[in-house]
Amino acid sequence: MEREATRSLFSSKVAELKGEWYNIRDELYQALMNLKDGIEECLGTIKKKEDVSQANEHFSKQLELLQAALKDKAQKHPLFTLQDRWQEVEQIDSTRSQILIEIDKRMRDGQRFYLQHKLALDTVRGQQLNAVVAYLSKPLDLGQQTYVTAAGFLQRAGQGHLVAQYEKLEQELNQAVHQRRKQLNHCMEKLQLYCSVAVKFPENFAEQNRIYVWQGWLQQLYQDMNPDICKRLLQQFQREYSAPSARQVKEILAKEIQLARAATKAKGVLKETNMRGKVELQEMASGGSTRVENLHKQLQKLLQGSEDGLYKNVVVKDGPLVKLEDSLHAAENILSLPPLLAEIQDETKPLEKILQCIHFINSSIDQLLLLFSHFEQLWLPEIVELLQEGDRSLQSTIGILNDLIKDCPMGLQEMITAMELSLQSAADAPQITLVEACHMLQAKYQSFLGSFMTGSKSHLAPTQAENLILDLNEHFKLIRDNLEKMILSRESLEILRNWRTTLITSENLAQVKDLLFLYQVQFTQQVLRAAQQYVTNKPKENGTSSKGKRYNSQSKQSLHNQTAVMEPVKKCIGRIAQKMIVGLGSELLRCASIITVAHVIPEMRSSLPAVEGIAGFVELTQEHLMKTTVTNNSKSKGELEDAVKELVDAVYGLNRTSGVGDADVSGVGESSGGRVVMMQWLYEDVLLTERNFRFQHPARTFVMTGIHREYQQLVVMDRSISSMLEKMVAMQGGISQRLKWAAGANPQVSEVLKTVESSLEHKTTVYQLEAKHSSQLTALSSAILHFEAHRTRTSEAIKSDAAVHDLFKRCDTSPSSEAKALCVSDLEVSLVTMRPPTQEKPINAKWIRGLIDLVKKKMAEGEKLLSAAEVEVNSGKDSLLGKLEPVYGKMSDFHNIVSEVKPHLRSLAQEEDDNGDGSDTEFGESAKKFLTDYRDFSEDLASIVKQVRREKGENDANRLEMLSDLQSKMPAFADVMSRIFDSLVFLATPLTTTAVEENTTNKKERSTATGEENT
Known part of the structure; x- marks a missing residue:
């Protein structure tokens, strides 16, 4: 209760004195700012006086030097050589400036x-x-x-x-x-x-x-x-x-030799990998006509027309897979051409692109063969076994797949037939309904595949049936990727831009992908149907059906002998090969033969060897080339005959280095050779x-x-x-x-x-x-x-x-700034600057007398300026003391108001010590802290007043130091003063919102004024 009564009396007293308190604060703040301005004015006048005094001292030294030189009748004083030394300084400055x-x-x-x-x-x-x-x-x-x-x-x-x-x-x-x-x-x-x-x-x-x-x-x-x-x-x-130097040349040569040996070693490895091909070529050369006839037959296959292409009619009674394998081996015949054309540089780039396309085609054929192999060896037995065991997951998968196909607006076979017709006609784009139906089925099928790893069974691994479907999808994905790469690579061949026998291009790549997807769904359906048909039609054993019995290895041969089971899948694979790959390989292989004959190098020209079979090869090649519009427009008949003879001579001579090797080893050889070239480029001047x-x-x-x-x-x-x-x-x-x-x-x-x-x-x-x-x-x-x-x-x-x-x-040879200082002193520089010597007016007694008169004149002017500065300094002292009186008066009023509330503050401070509470108010202020800040502020202000009063009797040097110190303290002191005044009001609770807002506004105004004053 006593504490609350004390705080209430204190708050009432502060509220009563608040108006006068803020007035004293503002007036004291203004007085301090005026005092700060007075200190700055005094500093300015003192510094000005010091500058004038230093200039007069400098003139006195100049006069002393000039008078000493004038008294030297023998003219041995250093000042008489100043002109020569000054010219040296100017030369130094000019040289350094030019540099x-x-x-x-x-x-x-x-x-x-x-x-x-x-x-x-x-x-x-x-x-x-x-x-x-x-x-x-x-x-x-x-x-x-x-x-x-x-x-x-x-x-x-x-x-x-x-x-x-x-x-x-x-x-x-x-x-x-x-x-x-x-x-x-x-x-x-x-x-x-x-x-x-x-x-x-x-x-x-x-x-x-x-x-x-x-x-x-x-x-x-x-x-x-x-x-x-x-x-x-x-x-x-x-x-x-x-x-x-000789040592550097030796070191660089050693590095180059080391790199060259590394490159040679890499080429040796590459050469070793191609040794088998070279041996075969040598055997062919020693074998005579038989070897040439074999190569003749291989090249004949390359020259077959598009109507009788290597990849057509793959579905025959003997089975499509046999024809696929034959086509794969026939396509590899082109690999015998690059070794014979190793020295044809830029002309072999199209051939390399054709080889790349052939590689993609063969990869697609390999995938189709692998597809049937997996069907025969893995998928069909596994599906049959699952069906015999009554696997619910497989039955569910088959049901979902059949539902997906039934829900399409068009039938699966109908969509496949329509898409094939669209590809056969380059001018007709597929109907919108066909594309929409295909994309709808594709979206559902992808969702069907994605459901294997999502949904409520996300924590379980895919079932065996689901893994079969995913495996099928991966195989078709590889086929699709290889065909896409082949089509895009094939489009870059300039020879095919005006001569093309197939309609599968980059322009209808989207249709090719859609058709392959439909083939994938059909093939998956055929595989599942084949297994179901086998399980359903298998002969009964002891009067019971085959359902429920496990499939065993003894039944494998009988499964493979089931033509009704295997034939639909074979036909499906054959249809994919016939529609997707037909004509592509034949077209590319014919282009390879044209490029080979048309770009054979002139150095290979020689007489035609009298070997049986060569003449037929020449006639066949010539006849084919004359039918081709590409070469027929670029070469005459005689030129083509010469080109064919050159090719035959190259085939028969077999005197060209093989260029086909392992890609990794070739990369190593190129990398090593590249390092040697870089080394030679970097140090060519040394190697020369x-x-x-x-x-x-x-x-x-x-x-x-x-x-x-x-x-x-x-x-x-x-x-x-x-x-x-x-x-x-x-x-x-x-x-x-x-x-x-x-x-x-x-x-x-x-x-x-x-x-x-x-x-x-x-x-x-x-x-x-x-x-x-x-x-x-x-x-x-x-x-x-x-x-x-x-x-x-x-x-x-x-x-x-x-x-x-x-x-x-x-x-390095130019004189330094230290040499310049040794030539001419600063005092001599000032003399030359005041009156520069010339050839007409050199430095002599007359020049010195004229300069003495000029220095004396400047000294007289300096004395007048010094007297005026002294008057300004004294006037500034009196003005500063006058500005100190308002500060002293307002401080008295400040102490008087604080003395009225000081007893209450001491009581509150004592209670804070007793209760251990140093921050009672909302604003975090305490009476004890205020009393401490008030004491420090009073002592600092008294010290400032004391210093200002005392500085009048000090010399200029001490006054300058003292006033500079006060000038640096004034801004911080003004901020402390503002905080002291605000703290007293914050301690008096409760306060009205108006009082707080008023205080905050005044505080911002004072801060703005302080910033302007500091500026």
């Missing part, structure tokens, strides 16, 4: 070159070149001549001679543009060759260049041209970019010192020479074409203006004018695109040439090395 300017220029040039190098390397490594290659592969269409439609009118108008000149110039320009297009292709070939090597280097390859390395060194010199730094960089430069050193292809010198040659020719062509375009534009203006005048009077000419303008717009667009790509390739070639020229020790690099080495040498 810094050159360093800055080289740094900016280096940064520009580095960005060009990095952009060029990113371009050749990325996909940007592909867009240029695609553009350059398109034919150049410049259209008809511009004024061909207006020639008659212009001739009648008397402009015939001008039109003739323009047409001649346009014809020359078009020829030049076509010639530049060829040159662009040549340049692109060289750039792609460089790209094949550049992609093997690391990402920071652009930084492995002297231009980039010099950037860091020059930056160090620019920041500090210290003699030690200059010597260190000069030594590092000589170590990095001087001619290689070794006489008769053999570089691997592509050698750096060969590539860069080609790029440089194509680049120079492109630059010349661009200049020539630009000159022609300027002349054409000038002539176009006069001709077009004449047409526009005529079009205003003659409506028929308006149509002619539109045609001419359209032709001009088309040609301008083509010219601009050609110029753009030419500019891109020239800029790219220039950047690559510059990068490679400065990456190794070429003539350009040696020239740049000499320039940069000279710069470092000049930095």
Whole structure:
């Protein structure tokens, strides 16, 4: 009760004094801010006085030096040599300034070159070149001549001679543009060759260049041209970019030999893996006509027409699988061709693509054979066994599958027939209802497969029946993937773009996938039906049905002999092969034979061997090629006969190295060879010192020479074409203006004018695109040439090395800033600055007297300024004391109000100590803390007042230190004062919301004012 009474009295007293309390706070705050301003003014006047005093002292030293020199009649005083020493200083400054300017220029040039190098390397490594290659592969269409439609009118108008000149110039320009297009292709070939090597280097390859390395060194010199730094960089430069020593050459050669041996070893492994093929080829050569006839028969199979293709009519009485196996072996005959054409370089790329397609086809056939093998050996026995055991899971799976098929809007066989007809007709797309029905069935079937691992049985593994369905799905997925890869790879063959015998293309790939899905559902249904039929029709044993009896291995042979069980599944697989693969292999194998004969190399030409069977092979090959439109349009009959003879000679001679080997081993050989090429590119300048050193292809010198040659020719062509375009534009203006005048009077000419303008717009667009790509390739070639020229020790690099080495040498030999300070003192510098000596007015007695007069004049002016500053300082002291009085007065009022509530505060503080409660109020304030803060604040304020009063009697140095200390304390002191005033009000509870809001608003205003004052 006593505590509550004390707090109530305290709150009432504070509420009574609250208005006066806040007024004292605001007035005291303003007084402190005024005092702060007065301190800053005093500091300013004191500093100004000190500056004037220091300047006068400096003038006194100058005067003393000048007078001492003037008294020296023998002129041995150092001041008489100041002019010579000052010239040395100016020379030092000029030399260092020139060096810094050159360093800055080289740094900016280096940064520009580095960005060009990095952009060029990113371009050749990325996909940007592909867009240029695609553009350059398109034919150049410049259209008809511009004024061909207006020639008659212009001739009648008397402009015939001008039109003739323009047409001649346009014809020359078009020829030049076509010639530049060829040159662009040549340049692109060289750039792609460089790209094949550049992609093997690391990402920071652009930084492995002297231009980039010099950037860091020059930056160090620019920041500090210290003699030690200059010597260190000069030594590092000589170590990095001087001619290689004998030891370095030996080390690099040893590394190159080591890499070359590793590559040779890899090639040896590859050679060993192909030894069997070589032995077979040698046996074939020694075997004579029999071996050649065998190869003749294999190639005959490759040359069969599409109507009698290898993959047609696979369903016969003997069974489709036999024909599938025969087709698989026949397709492998093409693998005997690449070893004979190992030295045909670019021409074998289509053949490699055909081999890839054949691989995908054979993989699909393997999957079909494997599909039947699994059906025969695994799935059928397992399903029969499950049916005999009465497995409910299998019965449920069969029921669900049958329901899915029945629920479709169209029957399964009806959808398959309609989809096959759609594929056979390239112009007719499948009906929307057919596609929707197929997709509906596909969605349900996928949901059916997904239910095996989801739903209420998610914690259980799939049953044996469900695993069978999933296994079937995986097999068809592989078949679908192989066919899709084959179709997409086949589309990239240029020979098939104008000659195609099958309708399965990338355009109807979606239909192929839909049909394969339908085949999958049908095959799954056939497998389950075959098992059910076998279990149902199996003869009874001892008067009982076969149901309920386990299937055993003794029944396996009888199961396989059941034609009614096996034949539907065989027919289903045969139908898939016939509809999906028919014609594809035959078409690809015929293309392979055409490419083989058409691109055989001239060196293989020789007389036709008199071997039995060769003549028939020649006639068959020639007859087939003459029926093919592709080669018939590109080669004459005589050329084809020569090509066939060359091929036969290659087959009979068997003198070409086999190129077919294991892919992994080949990759190892290529990787090792690539490392050797990288090594040779990095250290070509060192390896060139070794006489008769053999570089691997592509050698750096060969590539860069080609790029440089194509680049120079492109630059010349661009200049020539630009000159022609300027002349054409000038002539176009006069001709077009004449047409526009005529079009205003003659409506028929308006149509002619539109045609001419359209032709001009088309040609301008083509010219601009050609110029753009030419500019891109020239800029790219220039950047690559510059990068490679400065990456190794070429003539350009040696020239740049000499320039940069000279710069470092000049930095090393140039006088330092310490030498400059030894030449001329600061006092002498100030004298020269005041009155610079010249050749007409050298440093002599007259010059010294004139400078003495100038110094005395400045000293007189300085005395006047010092007196004025002294007056300002004294006036500032009085003004500061005047601003201190309001602070002192308001502090008295502050203490008086606190004294009225102090007894209550002490009582509350005592209660807080007794109760151990130091934070009774809502705002976290306590009476004990307020009393402590109030005491500290009073002492700090009294100390400030004492210091301000005492500073009047101090000297300027002490006053400056004292006032600077006070200036730094004032902002924090003002904040403490505001908190002291607010704490007293927060202690008085309860408070009205208005009082709290008023306090908060005033607090924000004071904080804003404090920030403005500090600013």
